[in-house]
Amino acid sequence: MNEHTSKNFDLELENLRTRVLQMGGLVEQQVRRAMEGLHEGDTALLEAVIRDDNRVNQMENELDLACNQVIAKRQPTAIDLRMIITVLKSISDLERIGDKARKIARLGVVLHDQHTAGAPQVELNHIADLALSMLRSALDAFARLDVSAAAETLHLDETVNTEYQAVVRQLITYMMEDPRTISSALDIMAIAKAIERVGDHAKNISEYVIYMVKGFSVRHVSPREIDEKIAAAS
């Protein structure tokens, strides 16, 4: 490969990475707007989130195609290849985060339509902030190829799961005390679950970053063992 080709290839890879970060920014915004719409009871905003999910899907399709074209044209190997496979996998997780934002928005509309004055009052902003900070740091780790930042994101996932369990326990208490709240409590539980899944997808992206940089898979490995593996490999 001559220098000119190699430079074009670098630009193509850089372009893929930039677009992943743009897509990441969009889905982050979608989750934020869904939570804001839910909190404010702003159904117009919630409807906009549902509508804008198409943009996320379109970005995934376009990036998927672009990756295939770069692989077919450049026949990359080693770290370049791992980078493209990481992009392919990451956009699939980002698209699913987009689905979660749409799901939160849909459930927000349902809760609003039922005029559920007696709906359980459960604080969801904290778990949402945690999941969004996981997404932000997973994207940062991807942007800077920062393995330590990726590993930190994995640790945060346990906090999100603990928070989710706390929300579920609160909701169960509501349901037991007043069975009329069961239906709306289940909707709120589904929202909490969607937020928790945002964290799972951010975790997946962080795992791909470690795989991309280090060349070994950290799926099915505990966060502590991952720290040890990274330390041993550096």
Added chain:
Amino acid sequence: MNEHTSKNFDLELENLRTRVLQMGGLVEQQVRRAMEGLHEGDTALLEAVIRDDNRVNQMENELDLACNQVIAKRQPTAIDLRMIITVLKSISDLERIGDKARKIARLGVVLHDQHTAGAPQVELNHIADLALSMLRSALDAFARLDVSAAAETLHLDETVNTEYQAVVRQLITYMMEDPRTISSALDIMAIAKAIERVGDHAKNISEYVIYMVKGFSVRHVSPREIDEKIAAAS
């Protein structure tokens, strides 16, 4: 590429495909055993399912590595490349079906430990049979590169979702009538959700098969439109 190299390459691709089908057979068995253990209250079987999830994870790691090696060595293009990317994506979905089997088994153990004689009696075998038949036909479509079979699997997903909603409604009725059943009803709801997610992953695999054979993405497209697209392209 000379004939000899090309023949070796064909064997490598065939080997990847065979291993995906083996992994598919394993996760199918895991889901079946989890449902059987749940139905019979056989905690030894449920514990075995939880333990055997490691085998699924290991198969994913090995296949992931094998795909990367084939891409790096053979630098495939067009349908060969799409096939390997399909394998990479499919094993991720199969691994998650394995996670669902483990989740069903774990919840089965919890339900059993609570000696919940008063637990809601909800029929889950029907939805499990539907989801498993989706998985089976997605794997068949993958084995035979059969786009029509893949498209049929996509249609089945709506039936699974409808069935899941019916289970949820039944469980809500139980909870409202007797709040003491709330906790176990939520566990059963989580099992139904895990089964429904098996169907979602089978749907993903079917979408990859269509993408692999036809070269266009059918994600975010309704089953009816997919039928039309396939008819127009053949």
